[in-house]
Amino acid sequence: MMKHYCMIGTGVAAVNAAKAIRDVDKEAHISLFGAEKSLPYNRIKLSKELFSDLRSEKVLLKKEKWYEMQNIRTYPNTKIVRINTGDHLLLTKTGDTIPYDKLLICTGAKNRRLPVNGVDRRGVFTIREMHEAEDFKAFIEDKASIVNIGGGIQGLETAWSILQAGKKVSIVEVAPRLMARQLDEKTSTLLKRKIEEAGVDIYLNASIKEIVGDDQVKGIVLNDQLISCDSVIYSIGVVPNLDLVENTTIQTNRGIIVNEKMETNIQDVYAAGDVTELHGEVEGLWGRAMDQGKVAGKNMASATELYEKTTPFTVFNAFNMSLFSIGMVDEGLCDTTIIDEDGDEKYTRIFIKDEKIVGVISLEGIVASAPYKMAIENKISLNGISLDTVSVKELMSLVKERLSQPA
Template structure:
């Protein structure tokens, strides 16, 4: 049966949904609404290549002809402005109306705007779109001191990029260490020392309350009254699902659009996936989660039984002369054993978390050569050989699982 499938949003969830649909259904019409003028691209690469030569061709998730081959009708640079769930119509900002049999909401999230006085000043930036990179590049040449509000992955990569341009950088982080969700205390310490060794100032347990200046920022003030010098600000303090479009519909909205494990909303023909979707009270917020949810939504739309059962969180970062890899559950209190190896100069650090004779998490700083092997064991919940973990090193474990 030929159906009209409309997808709002042009991220990885949308692309993976199209792939899944086309595995089972080659004839239905698919309409993809993307509010940027570009084909869907890898947003996670933006801060990784802030000052490198960057073209959309290098960033695109799929090449242009893939959309033609899969008979996807693209609406680039168009915004969905209204949804009528009774008439099954989506209205675009140019007056176009698209009728749908099934609708996928995949319009993601926006960067959360912190409640800081002066956050609206012209040289205060956040990175979510390709145009944000262009804006920063266009205005950074005469800037000397960059304040990064938030010490997560995105801002650490941005800080590293600014260092590479000879800028003085300060990172203000609300929590008591860097990347606490991805790293244990020792790994955070190694990262912090590497950042400081590149002449970056780190302010932990620090909340910014005000950005000073008239039209442009010329400084910031912390909660305890400390003045921080800066002439550009980049903030990254989490995300907020783009739910505004759905507020006057019957859809259930909390943090995101609420879905079940088939990625279906309370309306039988409407699905949601990626950063817009809330499942079990949580919004994913990770690329890997959006990939999997998009696939599950696509299968569900095409009529295949599929259920989202969670995605193992994976973090990769290369910055400040460190390669950092983190995967899975890194809470030592929920593990039966942890294996740790570290070098005296802190150039390498490896910690493997084991529970029920399986690797459930890992932190690797240094050589990434075994990262994919560890990822395979974590994601597939593969059993480990019969080992006395109290007498085993990380290297011993790696050698044994390589031979499996």
């Protein structure tokens, strides 16, 4: 009998799972249920391309035709409100019951709520879904100044989009520096300077006391200083979206607990993407959600594959600064680092641990990233190379030689 594979959530994990299932099982029914109105789209564009036409086909992960050709059924605007794992049934918000043979939960994450008085005032926004981006854009259309809380990549890209739309923007960050997870001290400082040169005020080490206003936002109070603004937008991290699995027997901790096959503790129920927790880790990264989706799909369709953690890879292109950060870039956890720098425009730093490259930060531009990524992913040994004296250029030339040798 033909199987029915169901995905709850229509993000990148769901689409990749559906594709992986179809590659293995040409006949099965495959259904994607999503609470959002749109076909699956590239969520990252909600910050990178906030002021573009978000309803354009270019934002979609796959065009409508692709689903038709793959015989994958999509059900946008269809929220699943209950899972009955005993009887293999799903219940939609409108009361329909859907039987499944194998289920993938990929409900993603929610933005962490800003724990500050005044967060519910009109004019305060956070963006995770398309409609939130559209509401924000509509609200600020006739507004002049926006405070952006959060100095991570998503916050900075949003700030850049707002600035390009001709608004005044200020950035508020509780940490002592920007993009602290992906950058070192030097690149964080360079980035701060570039952003300030673009006319943006930056408040680091900020203690946010309150968002003030009457019927709508008038400003925020920081360390007893008032910053006036017409709107506040925040992105301060995410939490897995577990609403649907609360009060079920599906095991959770911070996320839905899965193994390397993306199986949960319940037979025929899998989970992938931002909603999961694997080996105690909750991720929240696009590339990993995509890979977990692929692995889940394969295993659901009975073709065994284990998930291997992909190397984090961040590309930043805003405020006239282009950089990438790959892998582990915490110097405190490394044996040594090798730096090549020249003023403010040239900087590459390689992070080394156990005679292997484990991370890189560079202003070289994305096209230069490939050999670094390959060296990290292939765990190329640096044995025999004098790490005290070698330059970045010499090291990478030796690494490329080793990469080209047969394993």
